[in-house]
Amino acid sequence: MSVTTSELPEERASSDTATLRSGSLGTADIAFFVVSAAAPLTVMAGVAPLAILLGGIGAPVGYLLAGLTLAVFAVGFTTMSRHITSGGAFYAFITRGLGRPVGIGAALLALIGYNGMEIGVYGLLASTTRDTLHSLFGTDVPWLPISLAGLVLIGYGGFRSIDFGAKLLGVLLVAETGILVLLAGGVLVKGGAHGLSLGSLAPAHVFVPGTAAVLAFAFAAFTGFESTVIYRREARDPERTVPRATYLAVGFLGLFYAFIVWVAVQAFGDDQVVRAAGKDPAGLFFTAITTYVGGWAADLMHVFIITSVIASLLAFHNAINRYALALAEEGVLPRRLGRIHPRHRSPHVAGIAQTVLGAVVVLAFWAAQADPYQQLLLWVNTPGMIGLLLLQLLAAIAVPCYFRRVSHQEGSLRTLVAPVVAAVLLATAIVLVVGHIDLFTGASPAVNTLLVIVSPVVFALGLPLAWWLRRRRPEVYAAFATEPAE
Template sequence: MPVTSSSTRPAESTTSPAPSLRSGSLGTADIAFFVVSAAAPLTVMAGVAPLAILLGGIGAPVGYLLAGITLAVFAVGFTTMSRHVRGGGAFYAYITRGLGRGAGVGAALLALIGYNGMEIGVYGLLGTATQDTVHALSGTGVPWLPVSLAGLLLIGYGGYRSIDFGAKILGVLLAAETGILVLLAAGVLIEGGAHGLSLASFTPGNVLVPGTAAVLAFAFAAFTGFESTAIYRREARDPSRTVPRATYLAVGFLGLFYAFIVWTAIQAFGDAEVVEAAGSDPAGLFFSAITTYVGAWAADAMHVLIVTSVLASLLAFHNAINRYGLALAEEGILPKVLARIHPRHGSPYVVGIAQTVLGAVVVLAFAAAGADPYGQLLLWVNTPGMLGLMALQLLAALAVPLHFRRVSHREGVLRTVVAPVAAAMLLTTAIVLVVTHLDLFTGASATVNTVLAGIVPAVFLAGLALARWLRRSRPDTYARFAAEPPAEADAAEAP
């Protein structure tokens, strides 16, 4: 047998595959955990639903149902696009297909502002929620800033680890926060409410009232982040099925769960008394109800679980931001260094570190200015984020029929035209409702509200300008923007 010397032996490749996201890591339930956790159901119910009841009366549960129906209609076209666009850019990739690269770049910047706004502002809520919990349980006070900074580090670590690690954490936290609300509902149903159970909340006379417009504004805000299912396409098992299923599951669960829990809270006090109770102590409405129907220990548990609910929302948004940042770094819109993926955890860890640093800068800036962590850090930063994501939903709905007019496909007209056009009309109404009731979200002056609302069109216009610059100065980058990845990039779709 001939011997081959080391000098003549063919060179063996020592190059290892480049690190990549963990394809096939997430199933339907995992992705649904991410998007439902981002909505923070317990925080929305205990913190915002009393205001919806105060403004809209006992018809408030229907507002959440109507918002859920609207977003389910939007999901029809959105999930249809998800089967035809394989890239990781979700919103901006869909919008590029239908409205062109200029609008796509504008949408990419809106996504960065929207998701960062929704996350960074919530660090103010983390600080105040922890303050309230510590005071309720021990009677002592804690400063909000160290809590918020500790939260930044904790969430940064969660994003640094693998995506399935985050899914397991969110699964536990989501089960806990929804569990305490189910416990409240069970107590109310078993006891029969304050005066017996009533379906008056669903009658036209209680729904068609002036305050319903404000309820709808709160309700649409309560679903923010549900569309991030498509961001996890590259890590999903069989994404052409998993992403649509997770989207419908998230929308359906949130719409029905919100409406049911708000209705049970109304029953806890009675149709005639609940509005007065919400007006006298909105922050304590749910705690009072669970103390009465379950026990003081459950109210203590609810205080703790609100903090974990906020943490779950932060981790979900952090992971979404990381994947948008990764996609844009791979596109060449953001610095290439942000496209690095951890060789062990398969996470976009560099963009995660950058996002954590950005969050720390914003939080410290608000603290240095003496701003209120809830009334200013949370509300002023969250508001343009929420409006940005709603604007992205509208642009995506408009993009669907325009895209399918240009390509050959086998999708039905209901999915590619009727549902997206209906969703665009409904989302336009929702945006108008939110903008015209912005003072309910911010508690700020008309000048501040104008600035906050104006950030969204300003960012989109900046994106259009950036697209024009890219087309002139970096034509290769512009031409590759939101292009379809190679077919093998969807290898995870195999069952």
Template sequence: MSVTSQAPPDGTAGPAPARLRTGTLGTADIAFFVVSAAAPLTVMAGVAPVAIVLGGIGAPAAYLIAGITLTVFAVGFTTMSRYVRGGGAFYAYITRGLGKPVGIGAALLAVVAYNGMEIGVYGLLGSAGADTAHALWGADVPWLPIALAGLALTWYGGHRSIDFGAKVLGVLLVAETGILVLLAGGVLVAGGADGLSTASFSPDHVLVPGTAAVLAFAFIAFTGFESTVIYRREARDPGRTVPRATYIAVGFLGVFYAFVVWAVIQAFGDAAVVEAAADDPGGLFFAAIATYVGAWAAGLMRVLIVTSVLASLLAFHNAINRYGLALAEEGILPARLARLHPRHGSPYVCAAAQTALGLVVVLAFALAGADPYTQLLLWLNTPGGIGLMVLQLLAALAVPRYFRRIAHREGVVRTVVAPVTAAVLLTGAIGLVISRIGLFTGASAAVNTLLVALVPAVFLLGPLLALRLRRSRPEVYAAFAEEPPDAGPGPVPAPRPAAPTT
């Protein structure tokens, strides 16, 4: 279903209907959205030191393992993307393979998970902004005004056209990755603290009990990489662009994360880095870049962490807007949310609604006196991250079921072996995250149980909603996750030739 303006009642021609800007995004643009959502600089400076404490010098290998697992997932996922041309991303794929009740549950979970990921990050923005102001200028700035300014900037970016957002994210992403490359380059030129070592990738340091905990952090660090398919309707040559962007994003993140963590280990030396990370996890990266590049670079890194968080917010905001648009077109959410800006071609009503929701949640946490990092960020991001991993698992399970139902010429590796393998690996990854949930939240057992339970609770609302829709709005139920008329041409392979009759 697509939204178009209605002709005036007098029969005169009305204005042309607003539409998404189809054919706007190239491979690099989509990759910028995906990698920006992961916030590489923030993940490295804020989380990697904890990974080193837990996993020792073998921590870099965990990021490679997570990247390989998600690459396997991407094989089946991107193969199916050639056939599913709508804007519903996860829920459209899951519906095609596992049925409408499961797909509606996935749609609800996607909306909640992506909102949890984005709104929680406003707490990180407030915390990082306050820390940066204090470190650079000695100013004690409350976190709330910073978070509210971030809300306004994020809304503006979502209100504007998608190509505007791609350009902004391109600049911010180059800056945040550039400062990490500068750090790594300084370490490599100097030869590290004790000479460069590859011990981080040896089995003796990778196959240790702490690696399981690091893997849990590593999988969360890739959050949002699968959102490439959300932009299918706005991509140029989506049959090629979307798979390429997906592989580039997951490949880049896996290799880049591993390389940067390894470089920081070399900065302190294999024997000293774990103690240094334990003594000051928040300052590890700043100390390294100040030593090997200069104090000015440490100050710049603090500023770029704030812009990294802003880039992540804008990337998640655009993804949420397109989920909301797709569900409004489906009839699941109010039709008003499907309105597109007449000039920018953006889902501007979704942008406003999502910003309003973020404002309410941020103000509620602030009025309750909650900590912006340990509560607003971690309490919302934890179920959000688990929810996205569950969606990945369901999408992997949907791929072989889908290809069993249609005629196609895809190989068994892409349609069965890769998705089944990914499903097994993702199940293990979800188990790792849940079993070590306390490392993510630092909260009580009761709070952790509630945060984890939110994921199945939201998902199980889907079948109930499906039953209600099938009874009260059968036309909406029947059309759910079907191809929208403006989805654009899809490079769907020709069906297998029929077997000769005898």
């Protein structure tokens, strides 16, 4: 009688028979991965002041609108997740809706997008850690050792079991959101600078020229929320867990972002916050928490920004590994990348490859004497962000195309109306992001043009790759994203 992998002790299962640890993740665990990837504290302290500076006191509404758009997208997205169970998530959905050539292009785009979102953040880890050490201890350290130490730490976290990662992210997420809640409590108890105001919700303050820039920042703040479906194979009762985690993550991020930005406005007052943001955008939240809570809380916020970045890195690292695993199982990437650790049940070979790739990019920027924030973070992150937005758009378009061709019992609201509305809104979001790309990068027009075209070019390369696979490896092409991964 044959013995299944699930019956083998973890220590005895070989790399060839080991599988991902099914049934390990509940709704909260998956939500932790998604929300941690967004790095709420880093987004608020590092980016929200710029949103306030450009959009004024109506900035909180921009985050609500972005959250609402992605909630509409999630309707069709999660509906399709009940019908397509491949570990390839985005590219599997797009393949089934729009065809294999488009799906293969989407697979390349997913690899570039998620790697860009993670690897660039090693520059942010270096800059925030360096700034924190200087702020707290007056010491100056080079950035390269910090980034390399981060690579080792994240590589180890991805090597361990998925439930280990979920527990770690849970602790880090509580820390970073907790410090923001502490700030909110201080502001609310003391009534803000001049009393609490709802002026941020007034149409006159929302519909201003800077709102487009706020929306661009807001959509970027949700990047990675769609990775819930990547963990389907490790989820408990995935048909319920994955949709719940998706809506929980989007709802939490949208409401939490809007609330915290509103709190920041109250901390300085409707008539003073824009001036304060313009004077010291990087210090806006630290000034607020020092005023309303105390200097010790500002020191704690500095430390928790580092842990926020670490949590984001680990979340993206795990997502990348599972995409690489799925593509290795498909035969598009080398099969070796699909090996799973017999004890930890993690895609450890894919994790090692991703860590090596990150090290190569980090070392290349260091050798070029680049700035870890201005170049490594912004120049690598920006194409990743655009790539993931393009994937969301393609997935939204794929939903009605897929359901039009198959028999199902889903309602038209989920399979047609919501996806079409989401596609229009996501296309608008991409236009806003590209139109304000200089706000994200601070780079020259030539560099910005290059950063914008990376994702479309990578996607376009999928077409000749699809042609090559169809001619040279027809069995791989024929089976691509058509069967659930084992």
